[in-house]
Amino acid sequence: MTFKIPFSGRAHAFTEEEIAVMVEAAREAVPLTQGRYLQAFETAFRGYAGVEHAFALCNATAALEIAAQLCRFQPGDEVIIPSHTFTASAYPFAKKGAKLVWSDIDPATRVVTAEGIAACITPRTKAIVVVHLYGFGADMPAIMALAEVHGLLVIEDTAQALGVEIDGRRAGSFGHFGVFSFHSHKNITTLGEGGMLAVRDPAVAAIVPMLRHNGHCAFPGERDDYWVPAMGNVDLPELDGEPLMPNNYCLGEVECAVGAKLLExxxxxxxxxxxxxxxxxxxxxxxxxxxxxxxxxxxxxxxxxxxxxxxxxxxxxxxxxxxxxxxxxxxxxxxxxxxxxxxxxxxxxxxxxxxxxxxxxxxxxxxxxxxxxxxxxxxxxxxxxxxxxxxxxx
The missing domain is CATH 3.90.1150.10 (Aspartate Aminotransferase, domain 1)
Known part of the structure; x- marks a missing residue:
């Protein structure tokens, strides 16, 4: 069926200034991934979202994958997730071994509440995924207070709520992890795909670059010859002595350049x-x-x-x-x-x-x-x- 007004798969148009930024990055970026535009985007995003640590990724699902990995679930651990959300909010946690427990939504706001989450908590609960669905910010102060009482990790799925404010703070800045999307449908898009992961704990944040980029890191100490024993090192990221397998979730330089510009x-x-x-x-x-x-x-x-x-x-x-x-x-x-x-x-x-x-x-x-x-x-x-x-x- 042909529609006079279709439900668009694209959230917004780009301005000529934004297109010029893309062209400049395409011409000048060396390399085309993991370069200066990535650093600029992450710096701009930290200021915009009010977070200390933020990492650009190829999409929001990759950000959820890393957040789930960093929860370090043990057999029997449960994670509470709204049943009314996009599938990417949930399956990364199942992949990492968590048992999914579905939480209901509030009929007026269409997002989860502290009361609804509380009804799902058991002795096995390890984490809560809060989805700011449709662009409305859930009651994060109440949810964080509940999580603190029970010692639970909180992952904010802010894929649809970039820029939303809750009691003067940006959505995505409350939880232990904040996940943002720059998919074609979202508030801003980095050419169709893209994501950002905000991390509260600096010790956790320190290993995200290795998790994101194949375990790449520097060799320890000074080297007389930069190519000996190899150009770059690859190692297992560790958190509290526990090794974690790396991933390849990088976002390209052109996407990062336009993302930083769109934040304006x-x-x-x-x-x-x-x-x-x-x-x-x-x-x-x-x-x-x-x-x-x-x-x-x-x-x-x-x-x-x-x-x-x-x-x-x-x-x-x-x-x-x-x-x-x-x-x-x-x-x-x-x-x-x-x-x-x-x-x-x-x-x-x-x-x-x-x-x-x-x-x-x-x-x-x-x-x-x-x-x-x-x-x-x-x-x-x-x-x-x-x-x-x-x-x-x-």
Whole structure:
């Protein structure tokens, strides 16, 4: 089906200045990975996110893989993860040997809460994954207080919440690890893929460059001949005496160059998206069958614009929007426990009624920074007309 307004796979356009930065890096970067643009991006990101240690990676899943690796799970250890999220929030922890325990979401905010997490904690719980889904920041002060009482590690999946503020601090700066995404769909994109890992503990942060880049490190001591015994050393990163296998999760120099440049307008793009989201929500306020989450401050960046469709009308709403108006709405974040992957791993059971109810009735409207105002007006008009048609049908 061809859509007049598709659900875009690209979050934003690049300015001519940003394109010029890409071209400059493509011409001048030596090498094309692990160079000065990487250092510049990480430095800029640390200042932007308010974190002490940040490492650019090829994508956010790689960041989650390293975070899971650094949790150093033992047999029987559990990690609490929302059932309503993207699969990459979960499977890296299963790969590293953790038992996945699904947490429900709050029906109003669509993210996990300290109360919901507390209900999942057992003596075997080792870590909590908090996902700031749809661009809304979860209550991190309460969650961190809970984690401290129980001695738990906290991983913030901030893939959709770059720049979001919670009590004056950036999302991703509260937990022991903060994970950020620069995928094509996200708030800013480093040419389709990219990620960042923030690490709180300096001792843990010290080994991330080796984990990221094949165990590469310097030979100890001074060398008279730089090529003896070899140009570079390779070793096993160690944490508290425990060796960890390295990975290859590097991000290229051109991507790092554009990432550093995009950070300069990230807050402006978030503010523009939030303003437009609020205009849509307010324009559709006369249609309570579409229940949005309205937040008019920096705690929400409206990475996505989602609503719960009432009366069991979700599928009829999407069908009418697509077939009558040419607008592609989508449904996102199938509860992970329903997927064959997690059922086959033994994680097919969950007591998450709010997550189930929201997924079964949710719709995500076309909404990205590059969507023109006149296109957005068409979406709003079509949504209203669709609800009116469904009311008439009964």
């Amino acid at each position: 307008r990230s807050d402006a793009m978030n503010a523009e998206k939030r303003d437009r989201a609020l205009r849509v929500i307010d324009a559709l306020a006369g249609y309570p069958e579409l229940a949005f989450h309205r937040v008019d401050d920096a705690r929400h960046n409206y990475h996505l614009l989602v609503a719960r469709v009432g009366n069991g009308w979700r599928d009829r709403f999407i069908r009418t929007m697509a077939r009558e108006h040419g607008i592609q709405c989508v449904v996102q974040y199938y509860p992970l426990n329903r997927y064959p992957l997690y059922r086959k791993l033994g994680f097919g059971e969950a007591a998450c009624p709010h997550a189930d109810d929201f997924f079964d009735n949710m719709v995500s409207l076309p909404f990205h920074h590059a969507l023109a105002d006149d296109q957005l007006a068409v979406v709003v008009e079509a949504a209203g007309r669709t609800i009116e048609a469904l009311r008439a049908e009964g």
